[in-house]
Amino acid sequence: MIIKKDKSTIQNYFQDNSGVSGAYADSVAIAENEDDISNFLIEMSEKQIPVTIVGALTGNTASGLAFGGVVLSLENLNNIGEIKENSDNTAFITVGAGARLNDIKVKAYQNGWMYPPDPTEKSAFIGGNIATNASGSRGFKFGPTRDYVQALKVIFSDGSKSFIQRGKIFSDKNGNITFDTNKGTKHIKLPEYKLPHIKNAAGYYNYPDCDLIDVFIGSEGTLCVIVEAVLKLVPCFKEVFGGIIFFQNRDNAFMFVDKIKLISKKAKVERLRNSINAMSLEYFDKNALDLIRDDYPLIPLDAECGIMFEQDVYDDSIDLLIDKWYKIMQKYNVNDDKVWFASNLAELEKFRIFRHAIPEHINKIVKKNKVPKVGTDFAVPEGKLSDIVDFCQKEFKNSGIFNLTFGHIGENHLHANILASNEDEYEKCRKLYIDICSQVVKLKGTVSAEHGIGKLRHIFLEKMFGKEGFKEMAKFKKSFDKSAILCQDNIFPRDYLYEKVCH
Numbered sequence: 333m334i335i336k337k338d339k340s341t342i343q344n345y346f347q348d349n350s351g352v353s354g355a356y357a358d359s360v361a362i363a364e365n366e367d368d369i370s371n372f373l374i375e376m377s378e379k380q381i382p383v384t385i386v387g388a389l390t391g392n393t394a395s396g397l398a399f400g401g402v403v404l405s406l407e408n409l410n411n412i413g414e415i416k417e418n419s420d421n422t423a424f425i426t427v428g429a430g431a432r433l434n435d436i437k438v439k440a441y442q443n444g445w446m447y448p449p450d451p452t453e454k455s456a457f458i459g460g461n462i463a464t465n466a467s468g469s470r471g472f473k474f475g476p477t478r479d480y481v482q483a484l485k486v487i488f489s490d491g492s493k494s495f496i497q498r499g500k501i502f503s504d505k506n507g508n509i510t511f512d513t514n515k516g517t518k519h520i521k522l523p524e525y526k527l528p529h530i531k532n533a534a535g536y537y538n539y540p541d542c543d544l545i546d547v548f549i550g551s552e553g554t555l556c557v558i559v560e561a562v563l564k565l566v567p568c569f570k571e572v573f574g575g576i577i578f579f580q581n582r583d584n585a586f587m588f589v590d591k592i593k594l595i596s597k598k599a600k601v602e603r604l605r606n607s608i609n610a611m612s613l614e615y616f617d618k619n620a621l622d623l624i625r626d627d628y629p630l631i632p633l634d635a636e637c638g639i640m641f642e643q644d645v646y647d648d649s650i651d652l653l654i655d656k657w658y659k660i661m662q663k664y665n666v667n668d669d670k671v672w673f674a675s676n677l678a679e680l681e682k683f684r685i686f687r688h689a690i691p692e693h694i695n696k697i698v699k700k701n702k703v704p705k706v707g708t709d710f711a712v713p714e715g716k717l718s719d720i721v722d723f724c725q726k727e728f729k730n731s732g733i734f735n736l737t738f739g740h741i742g743e744n745h746l747h748a749n750i751l752a753s754n755e756d757e758y759e760k761c762r763k764l765y766i767d768i769c770s771q772v773v774k775l776k777g778t779v780s781a782e783h784g785i786g787k788l789r790h791i792f793l794e795k796m797f798g799k800e801g802f803k804e805m806a807k808f809k810k811s812f813d814k815s816a817i818l819c820q821d822n823i824f825p826r827d828y829l830y831e832k833v834c835h
């Protein structure tokens with residue numbers, strides 16, 4: 333284990349993408365192997381010293397920020413193994429928690445395979461991606477990180493280790509799960525609350541017949557240290573094409589998206605090769621487009637919003653498919669001059685940079701203003717998107733604070749960002765966000781569909797599960813992390829870990 337204490341050296345570990353300041357820790361421990369981690373956690377448990385696990389610190393919710401105790405970094409466990417092919421046209425790759433997403437994707441691609449999850453920030457570590465169940469634009473077709481985690485090697489705060497394989501251990505009908513570690517058997521019981529049946533990254537996973545591995549995915553460092561993962565790869569597409577369509581009218585854009593979703597779902601279910609079948613469907617509102625207009629002056633001035641799409645192609649049908657997209661655009665009165673088109677991967681990469689420029693610009697503003705980011709991560713059930721967008725627009729208009737909305741419209745999952753320029757505005761933004769969350773919950777949605785809860789969103793999660801939900805979560809965490817040292821304050825407030833506190 334490498335221990336760093338020098339303040340100027342460890343400063344970099346106290347900032348993530350949330351804009352939260354004031355993080356600190358006595359030291360940063362950089363693990364060099366599994367035994368390092370195991371021994372370190374035993375010592376920290378005995379001394380009751382909080383441990384914050386960090387990945388690449390690209391998270392949005394301050395979940396990787398320490399407020400006291402020590403930081404544990406997995407950056408040196410970054411091995412990327414060889415690809416092992418299976419007879420069912422899939423492959424597996426074993427990676428260390430500190431491997432960067434980009435390096436994994438490149439290795440898969442160079443060997444004809446694809447690791448589909450694509451959270452836009454490729455410098456993130458896979459350990460961070462798994463701990464947040466990250467997803468991205470291609471989640472519309474391929475789902476989140478969870479769907480590609482085949483096995484995990486984890487270490488608990490008592491120093492015990494376990495190798496958990498997908499499909500081996502499930503909860504019983506009462507939510508009990510029993511599994512082995514190298515130091516004995518653990519018995520846990522899933523928390524009792526109901527998760528929505530949509531894309532979700534809020535709260536511990538607890539669906540019926542829960543696979544044990546899913547409990548750790550999205551647990552934001554609170555249950556264990558993830559040291560290694562076996563990831564599933566799928567065959568890479570032959571080509572990919574896509575575009576950005578600029579609409580003068582939001583209703584038209586939403587109707588277009590609904591139609592594409594309908595056709596894509598049919599194509600997926602019926603495994604149709606020659607059909608429109610979007611890989612991603614992304615939305616940018618007018619303010620989001622205006623934010624990057626200086627870099628992209630050709631964005632039409634009358635654009636009210638934009639829809640970006642991608643489609644993957646596995647045979648020679650690309651021309652036929654492009655033709656189908658153009659035909660459907662015509663049906664929704666889209667003129668050719670309102671479409672930017674990319675007919676291959678290299679061209680499409682420019683659009684992905686366009687897409688990435690929006691959160692990057694937001695982060696710059698957040699850094700400049702020195703006020704934390706207030707950005708929603710909600711998703712709502714099918715048919716409820718217009719309701720929530722209308723609600724947000726009304727609230728934003730009343731507030732007068734600069735805002736913009738973009739995100740994964742294919743999954744009814746949008747990031748509405750309200751950018752405060754001072755502390756007063758920040759407080760207003762938080763209140764606004766709470767109102768939005770209440771509305772989302774009324775619509776049976778989730779307050780976080782991909783970034784998780786971290787330290788900034790407890791109050792929003794409370795809207796979903798109430799204080800009883802927090803108590804359930806605290807009990808659940810302690811069944812893995814008896815000394816309650818791991819990533820305190822992530823997901824639920826740390827007070828709930830201490831029984832004496834009344835709520």
Ligand SMILES: Cc1cc2nc3c(=O)[nH]c(=O)nc-3n(C[C@H](O)[C@H](O)[C@H](O)COP(=O)(O)OP(=O)(O)OC[C@H]3O[C@@H](n4cnc5c(N)ncnc54)[C@H](O)[C@@H]3O)c2cc1C
Binds near residue numbers: 384391559
């Ligand atoms: C410009 C930009 C765009 C982004 N776009 C997306 C997007 O499209 N989709 C998306 O989902 N996210 C997105 N993010 C957020 C971020 O990239 C993800 O949350 C990512 O998964 C965080 O990974 P990380 O390695 O940086 O983890 P960190 O931020 O360091 O940590 C995140 C959480 O994971 C825990 N953790 C990290 N490693 C481990 C481990 N080995 N074991 C246990 N717990 C661990 C930490 O304790 C913390 O709770 C974006 C970020 C930026 C800056």
